[in-house]
Amino acid sequence: KAGVTQTPRYLIKTRGQQVTLSCSPISGHRSVSWYQQTPGQGLQFLFEYFSETQRNKGNFPGRFSGRQFSNSRSEMNVSTLELGDSALYLCASSLVEVSTDTQYFGPGTRLTVL
Amino acid sequence: DAKTTQPPSMDCAEGRAANLPCNHSTISGNEYVYWYRQIHSQGPQYIIHGLKNNETNEMASLIITEDRKSSTLILPHATLRDTAVYYCIVKSRGTASKLTFGTGTRLQVTL
Numbered sequence: 245k246a247g248v249t250q251t252p253r254y255l256i257k258t259r260g261q262q263v264t265l266s267c268s269p270i271s272g273h274r275s276v277s278w279y280q281q282t283p284g285q286g287l288q289f290l291f292e293y294f295s296e297t298q299r300n301k302g303n304f305p306g307r308f309s310g311r312q313f314s315n316s317r318s319e320m321n322v323s324t325l326e327l328g329d330s331a332l333y334l335c336a337s338s339l340v341e342v343s344t345d346t347q348y349f350g351p352g353t354r355l356t357v358l
Numbered sequence: 359d360a361k362t363t364q365p366p367s368m369d370c371a372e373g374r375a376a377n378l379p380c381n382h383s384t385i386s387g388n389e390y391v392y393w394y395r396q397i398h399s400q401g402p403q404y405i406i407h408g409l410k411n412n413e414t415n416e417m418a419s420l421i422i423t424e425d426r427k428s429s430t431l432i433l434p435h436a437t438l439r440d441t442a443v444y445y446c447i448v449k450s451r452g453t454a455s456k457l458t459f460g461t462g463t464r465l466q467v468t469l
Contacts, residue, residue: 248401277456287402287445287459300456334401336457345451346392349401 245271248337248350256356262323265353269316269337276318277347278310281332290333293318322355330357360384360448367464370440376433378463380446383427388450391422392457393431395442402445402459405431436467 249268257263269276277300278290289302293312310320316337322329332354336347363381370376382391390409394402406413406420408429413420419432433440445462 279457279459286461287457289456289458292456302456332399336401346404346407347457348404349394351401352399354399 248335248348250333250335250350250353252353253351254354254356256358257325258358259325259327261325262321263325263355264319264321265333265335265355267318267320267335267337267350269318269335270348273337273339273348274316275338275345275347276312276316277336277338278318278320279334279336280304281334281352282328282330287334290320325357327357329355331355360386360389362446362448362460364444364446364460364463366461367466369466369468370433370436372437372467372469373435376436376440376465376467378431378433378444378446378465379428380431381428382446382448385426385448386450389448390451391420391429392447392449393418393420394445394447394457394459395440396445396462397439397442405444436465438467438469441465441467 251266275294277292281287292300296312307323312318332352334352336349338345338347360382392407393405396402406418408420422429443462443464
């Protein structure tokens with residue numbers, strides 16, 4: 245079974261621009277979570293989508309948003325990019341059943357804001 | 359979710375067992391212990407999880423103390439490819455899937 249895929253793998257943007265990152269979960273997984281990883285703050289939870297609904301959100305400004313499609317694929321968008329948004333953005337998917345809700349991560353998208 | 363404490367770094371000789379400790383003294387009854395690792399700039403890789411019984415899979419063993427306040431991840435025969443940051447995370451299941459990562463343990467496997 246294919247793992248979590250993220251596109252693009254690398255991205256360079258300038259301040260003020262916006263960016264959209266994509267995540268395709270493992271087949272059959274209905275939950276997609278997004279995380280941001282920076283050297284200073286470590287891995288931080290952004291938000292989680294399940295059945296096209298956001299059901300959990302981390303402490304990030306409204307410039308960070310996401311959505312999930314009916315096929316469970318998810319996108320996250322960052323508007324008005326700032327230098328501090330440079331990070332590795334990770335997506336994780338899970339089955340979300342009581343018996344098993346282990347999250348499996350994709351390879352990440354490395355975003356550089358200049 | 360309960361907080362975890364891990365040593366910042368550890369060394370292990372290749373071929374030897376790597377024992378990575380984790381303290382989670384405030385763990386509650388419905389919280390599981392999860393272990394992930396992250397090799398430089400890659401996505402975290404799931405290793406193993408457990409509730410109260412010891413667990414073993416093809417990657418590692420997880421030993422949880424009887425009072426559940428601490429656990430140890432064991433890599434039985436460490437190789438250079440096991441060099442990574444290892445994260446111990448405590449989370450209840452069947453709830454919103456937020457994982458709270460600490461700073462982890464940087465394991466360096468050497469020849």
